[in-house]
Amino acid sequence: MPGRTHNREFKREIVSQVESGQKTTAQLSREHHLSPSLIHRWRKEVEARGEAAFTDQARPDPTLEQRIAELERFCGQLSLENTILKKLLATYHSSIGTK
Incomplete structure (x- = not known):
């Protein structure tokens, strides 16, 4: 669904579930109506920025x-x-x- 915004905690929870092996990217994509590529992008941001991931640098x-x-x-x-x-x-x- 284009145009939706997700808060930092939601993104971190999704990435955490994938990385811990609780759920697969495909499962989370179906459950939350997210694109698998979006979840992969979130994972890459966490890998690159760690705790600073998903913070708005422009603000x-x-x-x-x-x-x-x-x-x-x-x-x-x-x-x-x-x-x-x-x-x-x-x-x-x-x-x-x-x-």
Whole structure:
């Protein structure tokens, strides 16, 4: 059935059943209406990535997004302070030059 999405736990369970010998790829394909090639692709991903298999790499970790936002705010604050200090320094130098 095209367009279905399966969660990570489901995929890991299917791969585990095949690898442990509990069920064959053909049995699982029939039971869950999955393509045998899909199960083989899941097995290859587990072999290649181990515990990181089936995690979405395109979606960043929410804690990283929060950290990035925090650092961007801090960078903005430093930029504002830098601008203020430059103006004060320019004012100071111009007042010294007029004396």
